[in-house]
Amino acid sequence: MPSFDEFITESRIFKDRDVLSPHYIPDNLHFRDHQIRELMSSLAPALMGKKPRNLFIYGKTGTGKTCSVKQVTQKFEEKSAGSSRTVYINCRIHNKPYRVMLKVAKAVMEGFDKQGYGLPHIYERILEWVGNGKQLIIILDEIDMVKNLDELLYLITRANDELEAGGLSVIGISNRLLFKEDLDPRSKSSLYEREMVFPPYTANQLQTILKQRAELGFRPNAFTSGAINLAGAVAAQESGDARYALKILSRAAEIAEESEKDKLTDEDVKSARELVELDIVKEAIEKLPENHQMVLYAVARLSLSGSKYARLDETKDSYLFSGEVYEEYSELCKRLKKSSKTARSYRSYLNDLEMLGLLTSVESGKGIRGHTKLIKLGHPPQELIKIVSKSLEA
Ligand SMILES: Nc1ncnc2c1ncn2[C@@H]1O[C@H](COP(=O)(O)OP(=O)(O)O)[C@@H](O)[C@H]1O
Ligand SMILES: [Mg+2]
The missing domain is CATH 1.10.8.60 (Helicase, Ruva Protein; domain 3)
Incomplete structure (x- = not known):
């Protein structure tokens, strides 16, 4: 009988793999002292029995928003020892007012795990809990993912109006700068009592x-x-x-x-x-609709075989003409027995693909085959063909 030791090999590179995982939070977060202090100062009133102002945190992905907030709330929980609470909610998962409130209720009330309670019931129970003079801070990470956010924010505002003691506050976190615009003015003014930015590193x-x-x-x-x-x-x-x-x-x-x-x-x-x-x-x-994928595939195929018209203008030889890509796309649709979309939709697919950085385009200017768009692939065509074929098969 062989021994398992034979198969358990130590890594020559890794000492502790977990440290490199995106979920790992180091004890010491560099370059976020300022943000962490500000977060602490905005939560501190809750430790003195007062309602903290709502806070909106903005910053691009990977600027340390989630880990800084988690670190601060951990310290908060230690300090308050249950007299007030923060509840962290990932709104990608809990993306409706009902789910958010259910998650809050479960987090603060032990044994509250009855599914099937309607929102009004959950709301009342949370109000009872807070009504004992507690502060409840709801952290909505990726807040832009919440459907019906106006309703959720309204519910929280109304709760504060009804409460005589205790209060509910919100910390909203988002990496979408323009998210504000989608909000109802009332929600906007309530959420943006305080604002904070996490700059890129x-x-x-x-x-x-x-x-x-x-x-x-x-x-x-x-x-x-x-x-x-x-x-x-x-x-x-x-x-x-x-x-x-x-x-x-x-x-x-x-x-x-x-x-x-x-x-x-x-x-x-x-x-x-x-x-x-x-x-x-x-x-x-993989997240793109089928027609977008087919247009991308057409661009990749043509990039491999080369533009039919490239010889007409050598300086533009790495570009493809919009018209020939449309033809290639239409043929692809035929081959796959799909109906191809109008030239107008096709142009909007091109725009979307360009926004995602999957291709780039320039206007040809007059002279080269009239006025047309010149298109270039953003990544190596072989790789893209592989990815798109797999995705289209699935
Ligand atoms: N200042 C920092 N020091 C150490 N690690 C950091 C720092 N900021 C971010 N990270 C790490 O980068 C990753 C992304 O951070 P995260 O807080 O999730 O960003 P965001 O929420 O802004 O998208 C995490 O693994 C986190 O541990
Ligand atoms: Mg995050």
Whole structure:
């Protein structure tokens, strides 16, 4: 009988894989002192029995909003020891007023797990709980995902009007800057009592964040500082997004590990960058409606075979003509026995694809076949063809 020890191999790169996971929150969050202090000062009134003002937090993805808020609420819970509560809600999952309130009720009242209670009942029970003079702070992360948010915010405002003691506050978090515009003016003025911005990280900041993770998560001597700095620089150039930076770093570590190296280097970071980018592209494509995918496929096919008209103007040889892409798309529709959409819809698909960075376009100007759009693919055609065919099959 062989021993399992034979199959349990220690990683040469990782000391603790969890440290590189997107869910891991380090004890020390660099470069967020200011935001953390401000969060604490906005919650502090609750520890003195007063209702905190509502707060809206804005910042792009990966700027540390979720982890900073979680860290502060943990400290809050320790300090208040149950006399007041914060409830964290991921609105991607709990995306309706009923679900949010149910989640709140379950979090603050032990044993409250009866499904099937209607919203009015849940609302009354929460009011009773708060009515003992408690402060309840509801954190709505990715608040823009809530359907009927106006109703939810109205419910919370009304609760405060009804309560004689205690209160409900909201901390809303979003990475959509224009989300405000969709709100009813009343909701807007209630949610935006206070506002806070999380700026993107600079290259230096990302490098420090990655170094901290590398030291905690990798074996000593299993990485070069050059590789860490490259990963930080790449992510800063893309977006200043710490999640993306960590993804590149952990992918690079996996690549080094798979090729049985002792150290992760610049080369691994470069390969990781390509893979991570394709992952992101893949996610974006899979969410697209079928016609968008077919147009993208047509662009990719033509990019491989080359434009029929490229010879007419050598300076534009890497571009495709909008008209020929439309023809290719229409043929593809025929082959797949789908009815192709009008040229007008086709142009709107092109626009959407361009917004997502999947392709770029320029207007040709007069002279080249009249006035037309010139199109170029944003990623290598072979890879896109693979991704789109798979997605269309599924
Ligand atoms: N200042 C920081 N120091 C260390 N890690 C950070 C910092 N900011 C973000 N991270 C890490 O980056 C990832 C994304 O952060 P997150 O808080 O989820 O961003 P957001 O909510 O703004 O999209 C998480 O894994 C988090 O641990
Ligand atoms: Mg977040």
